[in-house]
Amino acid sequence: xxxxxxxxxxxxxxxxxxxxxxxxxxxxxxxxxxxxxxxxxxxxxxxxxxxxxxxxxxxxxxxxxxxxxxxxxxxxxxxxxxxxxxxxxxxxxxxxxxxxxxxxxxxxxxxxxxxxxxxxxxxxxxxxxxxxxxxxxxxxxxxxxxxxxxxxxxxxxxxxxxxxxxxxxxxxxxxxxxxxxxxxxxxxxxxxxxxxxxxxxxxxxxxxxxxxxxxxxxxxxxxxxxxxxxxxxxxxxxxxxxxxxxxxxxxxxxxxxxxxxxxxxxxxxxxxxxxxxxxxxxxxxxxxxxxxxxxxxxxxxxxxxxxxxxxxxxxxxxxxxxxxxxxxxxxxxxxxxxxxxxxxxxxxxxxxxxxxx
Amino acid sequence: xxxxxxxxxxxxxxxxxxxxxxxxxxxxxxxxxxxxxxxxxxxxxxxxxxxxxxxxxxxxxxxxxxxxxxxxxxxxxxxxxxxxxxxxxxxxxxxxxxxxxxxxxxxxxxxxxxxxxxxxxxxxxxxxxxxxxxxxxxxxxxxxxxxxxxxxxxxxxxxxxxxxxxxxxxxxxxxxxxxxxxxxxxxxxxxxxxxxxxxxxxxxxxxxxxxxxxxxxxxxxxxxxxxxxxxxxxxxxxxxxxxxxxxxxxxxxxxxxxxxxxxxxxxxxxxxxxxxxxxxxxxxxxxxxxxxxxxxxxxxxxxxxxxxxxxxxxxxxxxxx
Numbered sequence: 001x002x003x004x005x006x007x008x009x010x011x012x013x014x015x016x017x018x019x020x021x022x023x024x025x026x027x028x029x030x031x032x033x034x035x036x037x038x039x040x041x042x043x044x045x046x047x048x049x050x051x052x053x054x055x056x057x058x059x060x061x062x063x064x065x066x067x068x069x070x071x072x073x074x075x076x077x078x079x080x081x082x083x084x085x086x087x088x089x090x091x092x093x094x095x096x097x098x099x100x101x102x103x104x105x106x107x108x109x110x111x112x113x114x115x116x117x118x119x120x121x122x123x124x125x126x127x128x129x130x131x132x133x134x135x136x137x138x139x140x141x142x143x144x145x146x147x148x149x150x151x152x153x154x155x156x157x158x159x160x161x162x163x164x165x166x167x168x169x170x171x172x173x174x175x176x177x178x179x180x181x182x183x184x185x186x187x188x189x190x191x192x193x194x195x196x197x198x199x200x201x202x203x204x205x206x207x208x209x210x211x212x213x214x215x216x217x218x219x220x221x222x223x224x225x226x227x228x229x230x231x232x233x234x235x236x237x238x239x240x241x242x243x244x245x246x247x248x249x250x251x252x253x254x255x256x257x258x259x260x261x262x263x264x265x266x267x268x269x270x271x272x273x274x275x276x277x278x279x280x281x282x283x284x285x286x287x288x289x290x291x292x293x294x295x296x297x298x299x300x301x302x303x304x305x306x307x308x309x310x311x312x313x314x315x316x317x318x319x320x321x322x323x324x325x326x327x328x329x330x331x332x333x334x335x336x337x338x339x340x341x342x343x344x345x346x347x348x349x350x351x352x353x354x355x356x357x
Numbered sequence: 358x359x360x361x362x363x364x365x366x367x368x369x370x371x372x373x374x375x376x377x378x379x380x381x382x383x384x385x386x387x388x389x390x391x392x393x394x395x396x397x398x399x400x401x402x403x404x405x406x407x408x409x410x411x412x413x414x415x416x417x418x419x420x421x422x423x424x425x426x427x428x429x430x431x432x433x434x435x436x437x438x439x440x441x442x443x444x445x446x447x448x449x450x451x452x453x454x455x456x457x458x459x460x461x462x463x464x465x466x467x468x469x470x471x472x473x474x475x476x477x478x479x480x481x482x483x484x485x486x487x488x489x490x491x492x493x494x495x496x497x498x499x500x501x502x503x504x505x506x507x508x509x510x511x512x513x514x515x516x517x518x519x520x521x522x523x524x525x526x527x528x529x530x531x532x533x534x535x536x537x538x539x540x541x542x543x544x545x546x547x548x549x550x551x552x553x554x555x556x557x558x559x560x561x562x563x564x565x566x567x568x569x570x571x572x573x574x575x576x577x578x579x580x581x582x583x584x585x586x587x588x589x590x591x592x593x594x595x596x597x598x599x600x601x602x603x604x605x606x607x608x609x610x611x612x613x614x615x616x617x618x619x620x621x622x623x624x625x626x627x628x629x630x631x632x633x634x635x636x637x638x639x640x641x642x643x644x645x646x647x648x649x650x651x652x653x654x655x656x657x658x659x660x661x662x663x664x665x666x667x668x669x670x671x672x673x674x675x676x677x678x
Contacts, residue, residue, distance in 0.1 A: 089650065099593070121596075
């Protein structure tokens with residue numbers, strides 16, 4: 001994308017403009033003629049629908065919980081006579097396999113595809129093929145590049161990073177030595193959260209980044225990484241942890257080494273929230289709500305039913321702080337021990353989110 | 358497939374023995390293909406066939422890259438990173454001055470060069486291939502992440518549509534690669550790769566340049582892996598610095614499934630290709646059978662064990678008879 005923007009050849013640029021102009025014309029035409037149908041929808045598919053859920057990797061707890069919200073939503077829609085079947089695939093972390101699965105869903109002529117992308121670019125072509133076939137494609141959490149989808153649904157990763165950095169900076173009065181914990185390298189989500197934090201860090205030159213880690217979004221590797229950093233750095237004033245169970249790993253590392261806990265950011269991992277309460281941490285957390293999955297299925301069905309849905313549904317980030325954490329922990333036993341305590345959701349919330357422009 | 362013209366009875370007998378071991382695998386693959394065609398008749402159309410073979414093609418290439426080294430008595434853990442690097446180079450060079458041809462040449466040369474360097478280290482410094490390629494895989498991953506820190510880059514639309522559109526170009530390319538491999542096997546150097554894997558001392562005494570054969574094997578393997586990356590970039594329309602990772606293990610699985618041994622000299626390229634086809638068709642068949650993901654993990658394991666066990670059982674049954 002970067003090189004594409006910096007260096008388009010003249011002919012390419014003119015061709016792009018030409019096709020953009022044609023697309024605009026078509027858009028104006030279709031908008032003028034009638035229907036406010038959502039993207040990809042041709043109106044030739046009738047309820048009850050078959051929904052395909054193309055997962056990139058089903059093993060992480062976050063994914064299992066998300067699949068739970070999808071299955072629950074499908075059950076509701078089945079009762080309403082809108083959905084007849086849910087097909088689930090698991091690409092086992094392989095973007096190439098995910099392409100193959102989505103191709104199979106096209107071949108099986110499903111009516112809707114709900115997808116978390118294994119790579120922001122790799123699925124572009126197969127997803128636009130699905131869109132061309134009139135399949136409602138709703139993409140959430142990890143987004144694709146192409147706009148040939150019915151809707152994309154996500155929180156803002158950049159705000160995630162900025163919010164976390166802002167809180168930590170306020171806690172430390174704008175100065176101190178901090179460690180930044182990131183998710184895996186080369187993954188858009190972890191990259192976006194980190195990029196979102198950067199302007200805040202730049203604005204607070206008193207914050208000195210000792211070092212950064214890149215690990216899977218799991219407690220164990222994060223704890224291991226933090227443990228070795230604790231040996232090397234006698235003075236750490238704060239931890240800017242950007243997600244998953246990284247924060248829990250960090251807190252446990254501090255605890256094991258007998259170090260005094262420092263202000264730390266994080267996500268709604270049950271483990272982290274419980275440690276936060278137990279150790280009386282100075283903490284801040286947000287979340288990637290698991291019900292994005294349920295919302296995606298709901299959105300796809302709404303679009304198939306002829307409703308207009310926004311091309312991008314931005315879901316506001318819920319924030320957990322000392323004033324709200326008790327409400328989350330009160331429901332903790334309904335969630336797996338290594339799971340995420342997500343905020344409540346219902347159809348009214350979904351309708352409100354889909355109504356926003 | 359019998360391109361070998363020297364039909365002396367000795368060679369014929371050896372070939373028959375090698376093929377017989379693969380009979381069970383051929384049966385299983387054929388059964389899966391038929392099952393797939395029954396579940397999804399669209400596979401028999403040009404479009405369906407094209408899409409299916411496109412998803413198989415990169416795995417077939419990396420399996421060849423892996424089998425080539427295993428036949429030579431080596432192994433490589435750098436396949437996945439090389440695929441990623443090939444994709445990244447393709448996606449970052451094709452909008453340059455030299456365009457698509459420049460990009461293809463850059464990918465091919467990178468693959469050849471990295472393979473040759475790894476091969477030279479393994480052959481001349483006598484270090485274990487598994488360690489050298491493991492170290493290499495870290496370096497190559499790092500370079501790919503530096504060149505393209507996150508998915509992106511540019512592949513011209515026409516290239517994507519040519520290689521991975523609704524025509525079976527990918528399959529034809531695979532046929533070309535296989536024919537080239539057959540032709541290469543007919544050369545002394547090609548035979549030397551097998552010979553040096555089977556019995557290095559014997560090969561050396563018969564005048565095979567064992568070290569050079571090893572370097573060539575690694576270079577060709579690197580070339581195939583990088584080209585698989587180029588194809589992945591075209592198929593997806595972009596580069597991704599970590600997209601290749603799962604190919605390392607899958608290439609080994611496909612080669613072993615195809616009867617290629619870890620100790621060198623044992624196995625055939627056609628077996629390895631069949632192994633990769635099984636891994637690929639299995640995914641689609643399980644989808645159309647409607648297996649839930651957890652069952653897919655288990656079924657996948659059972660199919661792989663079965664595909665290795667059935668030929669062995671057949672052998673035992675034949676020996677008893």
